């Protein structure tokens with residue numbers, strides 16, 4: 001049974017009727033360009049074939065009734081209070097609903113069922129998939145006519161307000177704007193984007209899930225963002241036109257940040273260099289130069305680990321081990337960090353060899369199972385009913 005059918009069946013069991021709208025919104029990968037989005041830089045993500053599905057229908061009253069198939073839990077509140085519950089999954093949905101209610105009272109009571117196959121805590125943006133599925137389905141149900149960009153931005157705002165993570169726009173943008181077999185090169189300053197066909201001649205992408213998510217993740221994320229903003233403030237004292245790290249050069253950092261604060265300097269320098277790596281990686285992808293692309297991924301990883309300090313032992317172990325395998329062109333940690341997946345570019349047909357060699361080594365070192373995830377690049381948020 002497909003997950004859309006599962007939604008329909010469960011909706012009938014819980015609410016005794018069919019959903020009026022069913023929406024599918026995917027998770028994402030990112031080839032390169034990490035922690036650049038909230039610095040107005042570039043990112044290179046893509047939507048994947050792992051998604052969150054929402055079935056939704058109007059009610060005749062102002063109640064909101066949510067049911068999660070994955071957690072086998074329900075939660076009820078009403079449109080006036082939109083009271084958050086004890087579970088994060090409900091707060092993502094209600095966070096989106098709050099933002100939409102502040103814009104319009106067209107949003108009324110509804111019944112909702114949610115299910116997903118984006119592995120949770122793996123850095124594949126299950127939360128962006130959930131918030132984008134929620135705004136898209138509410139937009140359809142209550143005729144709000146939200147644009148794709150508005151849906152992505154509402155998802156981002158929800159993450160800030162309902163969860164307190166001051167994330168950038170990458171995850172939500174990838175979920176909404178994803179296109180089959182294409183990476184999205186997004187300029188987070190202008191929000192202009194370009195689809196780049198993913199043709200890794202002779203190579204495939206494999207994700208390796210560390211199966212860890214260190215608790216540091218959200219506090220450290222906000223702290224990194226603050227360091228970047230502090231570096232910008234120092235540069236802005238002299239170069240007043242500067243708005244974000246995207247406008248800053250290494251020379252300016254050397255001149256104005258390095259003498260004042262080593263931490264801000266290190267973090268800001270990483271971001272400026274990560275943007276440069278992304279531009280080089282885009283060229284390498286367009287000219288099918290997998291060797292250069294792979295090297296840039298390794299460089300990005302070690303910069304994320306040693307300079308931006310968002311990696312962890314498990315991620316570093318996976319990347320350093322595969323770097324000794326000739327069938328692996330490149331690898332790095334992916335997403336916010338402190339756990340989740342590595343992204344690996346591997347010679348076609350060799351992924352199983354890599355998994356076999358690595359699984360025991362990983363288990364022996366960390367007593368954790370390594371979880372390989374194969375993905376294909378898919379379309380963004382859409383209605384399937």
Ligand code: GAF
Nearest residue numbers: 034035167168169170335336
């Ligand atoms: C997380 C955030 F949600 C993104 O906005 C992005 O900053 C990413 O970490 C790091 O590149 O996924």
